[in-house]
Amino acid sequence: MYPSDFRDTSEDVRITLLAALCSSRQAEITDALVDLLVALVHKINARAERRVEKQLTAELKKVRGKGGILFKLAMAAVDKPDEVVRRALFPAVGEKTLRELVAEAKANEKVFRAKVRTTLRSSYSSTTGRCCRRC
Numbered sequence: 001m002y003p004s005d006f007r008d009t010s011e012d013v014r015i016t017l018l019a020a021l022c023s024s025r026q027a028e029i030t031d032a033l034v035d036l037l038v039a040l041v042h043k044i045n046a047r048a049e050r051r052v053e054k055q056l057t058a059e060l061k062k063v064r065g066k067g068g069i070l071f072k073l074a075m076a077a078v079d080k081p082d083e084v085v086r087r088a089l090f091p092a093v094g095e096k097t098l099r100e101l102v103a104e105a106k107a108n109e110k111v112f113r114a115k116v117r118t119t120l121r122s123s124y125s126s127t128t129g130r131c132c133r134r135c
Contacts, residue, residue: 048119
């Protein structure tokens, strides 16, 4: 229908068409808002992960000896590619040292996830806090 034809229709038809228009626009607006919310959450999450990764990378660079240990492991693996791990890698570095490195890496992953969660919470709370202070 052309807009000029709406005047010639009965009031019941106009109200029904208006209700259909409002319903479809409401669905469009709701979809757009949900898309914005999802994008915002992804953006905040990515920013928090980047921030925590920078902090942890700086901390990992401070630890001494890891580079040398990894170099020894790589050299042993390259020099003896067909050897069993126990015979090739453990003598180069030591089984205890490798176990400690694995434990530290697991702890760092837990710390990373915890820091990301903390950063996310602070991002959300600072955003909602600003809104509440203005209102």
